[in-house]
Each structure stands twice: as structure tokens, then as C-alpha cells.
Amino acid sequence: MRRGRDRAQALAFAAMGALGGAALLAGCGAPAPQPAPPRAPGAAAEAVPSAAPPAPPAPGAGRADEGELDEAARRAQAEMAQVLARVAKARGLPVLRDVPSRVLDRGEILERVRAHVKRELPEGVLEHQGEALAALELIPADYDFTAGMFRLVQGRIAGFYEPEDATMYLVDDLSEEEAEETLAHELVHALQDQSYSLGKLLTFKRGDSDRLAAVHALAEGDAMSAMFDVMVGSAFQVDESLLRKLVAMSTALSSVGDTPLVLQESLGAPYTDGFAFVQALRREGGWASVDAVWRALPETTEQLLHPEKLASREPAVAVPVPTAAALGPGFRVVFDDVMGEQALRIAFATYAHREVAADAAAGWGGDRFAVVRRDDPQDAARRVYALAWRLRFDSAADAAEAAKVLERRFGKACRERASLGPIAWTARGSDVAVVAGPYERRAGGGTGSAGGTCAGAKGWLAEVMKAKVGGAAGGAAGAAAGAAAAGREKGEKGNE
Numbered sequence: 001m002r003r004g005r006d007r008a009q010a011l012a013f014a015a016m017g018a019l020g021g022a023a024l025l026a027g028c029g030a031p032a033p034q035p036a037p038p039r040a041p042g043a044a045a046e047a048v049p050s051a052a053p054p055a056p057p058a059p060g061a062g063r064a065d066e067g068e069l070d071e072a073a074r075r076a077q078a079e080m081a082q083v084l085a086r087v088a089k090a091r092g093l094p095v096l097r098d099v100p101s102r103v104l105d106r107g108e109i110l111e112r113v114r115a116h117v118k119r120e121l122p123e124g125v126l127e128h129q130g131e132a133l134a135a136l137e138l139i140p141a142d143y144d145f146t147a148g149m150f151r152l153v154q155g156r157i158a159g160f161y162e163p164e165d166a167t168m169y170l171v172d173d174l175s176e177e178e179a180e181e182t183l184a185h186e187l188v189h190a191l192q193d194q195s196y197s198l199g200k201l202l203t204f205k206r207g208d209s210d211r212l213a214a215v216h217a218l219a220e221g222d223a224m225s226a227m228f229d230v231m232v233g234s235a236f237q238v239d240e241s242l243l244r245k246l247v248a249m250s251t252a253l254s255s256v257g258d259t260p261l262v263l264q265e266s267l268g269a270p271y272t273d274g275f276a277f278v279q280a281l282r283r284e285g286g287w288a289s290v291d292a293v294w295r296a297l298p299e300t301t302e303q304l305l306h307p308e309k310l311a312s313r314e315p316a317v318a319v320p321v322p323t324a325a326a327l328g329p330g331f332r333v334v335f336d337d338v339m340g341e342q343a344l345r346i347a348f349a350t351y352a353h354r355e356v357a358a359d360a361a362a363g364w365g366g367d368r369f370a371v372v373r374r375d376d377p378q379d380a381a382r383r384v385y386a387l388a389w390r391l392r393f394d395s396a397a398d399a400a401e402a403a404k405v406l407e408r409r410f411g412k413a414c415r416e417r418a419s420l421g422p423i424a425w426t427a428r429g430s431d432v433a434v435v436a437g438p439y440e441r442r443a444g445g446g447t448g449s450a451g452g453t454c455a456g457a458k459g460w461l462a463e464v465m466k467a468k469v470g471g472a473a474g475g476a477a478g479a480a481a482g483a484a485a486a487g488r489e490k491g492e493k494g495n496e
Helices: 002-017 039-044 063-091 106-120 125-135 145-156 176-196 209-232 240-252 261-295 301-305 307-311 340-351 354-361 396-410 454-466 475-485
Strands: 101-104 159-162 167-171 331-337 364-376 379-393 423-428 431-442
Touching (some): 063 176, 063 209, 101 106, 106 145, 125 331, 125 379, 145 261, 159 176, 176 261, 209 261, 209 340, 240 261, 261 307, 261 340, 340 364, 340 396, 354 396, 423 454
Antiparallel strands (some): 159 167
């Protein structure tokens, strides 16, 4: 038994080392920027378990070799079918169709990820997510968010299942053991797609990131749990707290360890949070309990992190898209979203210790942030950005706990910043609001320059706090909030 547990821990470390950053790319659950992943990126991040595919055809193979290549392809597909059957038996899901596989080099894999992102994400989403992170000091002001995400993917990806063509893709430089692990993990996603239409469930929708992050974590936790069953006999041999530490250590010590903490945490969260969630379900009722959740999905990451809230179907509080009239004419909402408890915890972990961040985020009841922008009709490259964020907590005590984290990072009063403009926050009862900017940045990135004052920030805060908050989010309410965001002009205000 001891040997099995050691093997499970070693496998966990190896698996985490293969994780790719694509999950974050499409947004799977990170702070401000984390729209839950439209598949390939989220999928690309799946660098975890399953069976070694046969080597790809040698470049330049001639006609004389075609018979041999055909035979190799048949053997490869037969091997894939065997592995798929093994994974399906462990997971308890039916194989509804074969899963073709391809082996590509890292450059080719990255191109597929780029194409997926371009196809699935509306233009400007990654740019605006990056501005949200920068405004909240979660990444450096001059950090190229999009380039950083693709760097994560290229450096850490091992393989992914693509729902678009129902194909399994593997990187060609994996060891046999790494390929085995990756296949085991990714083929679970293929089974999820066949039974539950995974690709459709993870389609990006504006303002829907928290729900998408919850579904993404379920998918990853499910795949992790089944993968460990296949590779070490039982996922229950894996220590969940150790897994969290290994995930954090793996990213920190990797070649992308200089990536901002918020992105590192966002990379691992779907796997660790999802694994803990699925293990809890399996303890309660086996794989049948997991399948029941696939048929009635969590609506928020809060429900995923707190199973009792899933059981009661506790809804998020509907928070309107912040306005910005105080900033003056010309500002419009270019991006808005819900962060959710998971992403709030990840954001707070940049400002405070992980445990403090988790406790402060646990009182989350609902939120919505908006990135606003003003364009210069005389200079298309000149843009002025700002961000407003409104949060509702379960109680005044919970809001006060979150306020302590904000105070630790930003101080009690408004703070002016040379490259990002003022940042100010306020807490009243169970509500918290944050505004940042305005600041100017030329199209294409680079360091920004302040374009506002604390006096203006305080006025904007007052406007953001006046908006009425209440009711359950999701469904028609959530759709209405998202629709209200489009085309709304913004203004300027600040702290109280």
C-alpha cells in the first residue's frame, strides 16, 4: 500500500509538471481575466495522463513505405482503442465512438491552440482581460498577457483533446510514461465530450466566466480522478493537500516559473479544486454522483468549492455591470465579467497569504467588473482604460474580511500610480467596490501613463456603490446583466 501511495505522489508531481497554461488562456478561472476556457486552451492545458501513442511517420517517407505506414497507423489506432476501453472501464462511461489521434511537434501544437483561441474568443477578449489584471496589480503594468499565456502553453503542454474534431493530440517529445499519463487524462475528456457534449459546455460566453470555470474544474477533476485510477489503481491513494503543493511547486520551479503568481495559480486551480470536488462526490456515491453533477452542473465556483452550496443550489447575487458616467463622455464598456469565488481567491493570493486569501474569498456572494475604454478619434492607437468592480458578500463581516486584504495591498485611502492611474476602494455593509484608472496606453501594449486623479476616483466609487444589487444571478437575470453591458458609456469616480 505504501508503495502504491508513493507511486501516486510521484505520478501527481509528473502529471503537474506537464500541465499547460491553456486553461487560463480561454479563461478558465482566474481573476479578472479568466473566462472559463473555450476548449482548446483549456484542453491544451491538460498535460496529464494516459497511454503512449506510436511514433509519427518519419518525415519524407516515400511510396515504398506507404504499406508500412498504413500498418503502423492501424496498430496505433488499435492501441488507442485499447487504452480508451481501459479508461472508459475505470471511469464508467461508454465509448460511443473511436478517438483518432495525432502526434505533433510543439510548434504545430501551439499553432492549433492559437487557431482555437482565434476561432472561439471574440476579438479583444485577451487584451481586455490583461488590462483588468494590470489595473488590479495582478500582473505588472507592462506585462504582455496574451504573449505570456501562449508562452505557458508552449512550454508546458503535453497534449489535448479537441472537441472541434473529436481528436486527441499529443506532443512528439514526451517520454513513454508522460505520453501514457497524458493519454489517460485526455481520453477522459473524450468520454466526457461523447456523453455530455463537453465542447459545447465550455464555449466562451461574455459575462459567464465563473460558471465556465466551475464546469472546467469539474472536467479536470473528473479526468484527474479517473487518470489516477488507471495509473495507480485508485485516486484515493493521492493526498489532495500534497497534490496542491506539488502543483504550485511544479509551476514555480518550471521554465515558466517567472510567470505572475495569478497566472500560475489560475493554471493549477481547475485541477486541484476539481480533483477535491470529484473526490468528495465519489466518497459520497461513487462515479454515479459525479455523473449526476454532469447532468445538473454547478452554476458558480462557489458551489464547486462548497458542496453544501451545490446541494442547496445557492445562487450568486446578481450584480449589475458598473457604470462610469463620472469619468466623462466617451467611455464605453468593452469587457465585463463575473470573477467568482475561485478567481477572487486567486486574486487575493497575490495580495495576501493563500490561507488568508481563501478565507476572505469564501464569503463571496456575487460580483461583476467592467473594463471601460475611451478611444481618440484623432489617434487610433491612443486608448484610455479604466476598471470598476462591485462585489457583494454574504455578510458585513465577510465584506470586512475582504476589505482587510484590499487595505493590506492598497492602503486605506486612494493611491495614485504613475502608469495605471489612481486605485481606490470602499466597503459598506456587505458591499465592496474598487475602481482603477483611468490610464492611457498605446495600442500594442507597453507601459501606460496615468490619466486621472484620486478626486475623480472617489466620485466614480460613489457612482459604482449607488447601483442596486440583489436577486439571483444566472438565467434571465444573468443574460440581462450581460446585455446591459453592451454599448454602455462610462464615466469617472473614486473612493469614499
